[in-house]
Amino acid sequence: MHAIEAKNLVKRYRRKSGLVRRRVREVLALRGVTFTVEKGEVFGLLGPNGAGKTTTVKIISTILLPDDGEARVMGHDVVTEADEVRKLIGVSLSVERGFWYVMSGRENLTYFGLLRGLRGAELQQRIDHVLKLVGLDRVADKPVEEYSLGMKAKLALARALLHDPEVLILDEPTLGLDPTAARRVRELLVMLAKEEGKTIFITTHNMYEAEIICDRVAIIHSGRIIAIGTPHELKRLIIGYVPVVVVGWGPTEAIEDIVKTTGLRYTIDARGDRVRLRLLAPSGEEEKLLARLVSSLVSRRFHVIEARVEEPSLEDVFIKLVSSGS
Numbered sequence: 197m198h199a200i201e202a203k204n205l206v207k208r209y210r211r212k213s214g215l216v217r218r219r220v221r222e223v224l225a226l227r228g229v230t231f232t233v234e235k236g237e238v239f240g241l242l243g244p245n246g247a248g249k250t251t252t253v254k255i256i257s258t259i260l261l262p263d264d265g266e267a268r269v270m271g272h273d274v275v276t277e278a279d280e281v282r283k284l285i286g287v288s289l290s291v292e293r294g295f296w297y298v299m300s301g302r303e304n305l306t307y308f309g310l311l312r313g314l315r316g317a318e319l320q321q322r323i324d325h326v327l328k329l330v331g332l333d334r335v336a337d338k339p340v341e342e343y344s345l346g347m348k349a350k351l352a353l354a355r356a357l358l359h360d361p362e363v364l365i366l367d368e369p370t371l372g373l374d375p376t377a378a379r380r381v382r383e384l385l386v387m388l389a390k391e392e393g394k395t396i397f398i399t400t401h402n403m404y405e406a407e408i409i410c411d412r413v414a415i416i417h418s419g420r421i422i423a424i425g426t427p428h429e430l431k432r433l434i435i436g437y438v439p440v441v442v443v444g445w446g447p448t449e450a451i452e453d454i455v456k457t458t459g460l461r462y463t464i465d466a467r468g469d470r471v472r473l474r475l476l477a478p479s480g481e482e483e484k485l486l487a488r489l490v491s492s493l494v495s496r497r498f499h500v501i502e503a504r505v506e507e508p509s510l511e512d513v514f515i516k517l518v519s520s521g522s
């Protein structure tokens with residue numbers, strides 16, 4: 197039996213628009229999503245904004261009904277056996293929402309524990325255990341409004357763990373955290389899987405995160421799973437290619453014009469006034485290509501700040517599978 201099994205999940209949203217003439221537009225958020233997660237595994241659903249990650253999480257957490265397909269947690273159907281599924285899962289959809297800010301971490305956990313049906317000594321024991329597990333025992337009596345985002349992320353994990361669920365389902369568990377807090381949360385997740393035997397399903401748009409903590413990763417794009425495997429297996433999809441990166445500022449069109457002539461796969465991200473190009477060069481040609489790119493870009497008044505050859509990562513798998521170029 198799989199810990200989680202999703203088969204051909206389809207989900208449509210209806211979106212209303214127009215003030216005078218009301219129109220209803222349909223968004224196909226999931227177009228037949230299929231995957232399995234094994235017991236004790238850290239499994240990552242990786243994809244860009246709007247790919248369908250949260251929708252998938254909500255369906256397997258029994259929060260949202262699928263329009264088609266089916267999903268099971270520990271063999272129980274998320275639609276027809278939702279109560280059973282809820283006993284088996286600990287869910288966190290946001291690292292900071294849903295807490296009572298004037299109450300302490302401990303009081304919040306007491307409140308959520310009571311809602312879960314835990315009582316008395318058993319509840320106190322569970323609270324002490326999860327606070328220690330996530331490393332919040334020393335600040336447990338401080339009001340949550342005094343917690344950093346990293347501490348709230350740990351409290352969200354503690355809340356999800358209260359009833360000792362077999363499966364943890366976490367939507368973007370490190371979103372917005374600084375690198376140190378994010379690292380601490382990632383270490384916690386790996387510890388929960390390896391030492392406590394939990395099955396952990398996370399969504400992330402952070403390729404680095406998926407690569408370092410997940411046993412297996414599914415890449416989702418426009419509501420479809422486009423690749424699935426261990427990070428190592430996925431990286432085999434880009435054997436023969438080496439990523440080169442150019443960062444700078446100047447007209448994005450200049451980069452686009454030049455890069456298109458190479459016929460290679462690439463992505464261009466513009467953040468603030470900085471532009472970052474990542475391009476998959478055939479191995480052996482990366483240095484020559486990088487030198488050629490830099491000189492063409494400089495001649496088009498693009499100011500190059502950094503240019504380097506990098507180690508292949510899951511980002512390159514993503515570029516290979518969904519980006520422009522050939």
Ligand SMILES: Nc1ncnc2c1ncn2[C@@H]1O[C@H](COP(=O)(O)OP(=O)(O)OP(=O)(O)O)[C@@H](O)[C@H]1O
Binds near residue numbers: 243249
């Ligand atoms: N309640 C809703 N009503 C209408 N459309 C929605 C709703 N929720 C999500 N969508 C749309 O469904 C698609 C998938 O959204 P979803 O939130 O599952 O993606 P995501 O991968 O979690 O993205 P993000 O990282 O931005 O949260 C997107 O096009 C989104 O705009």
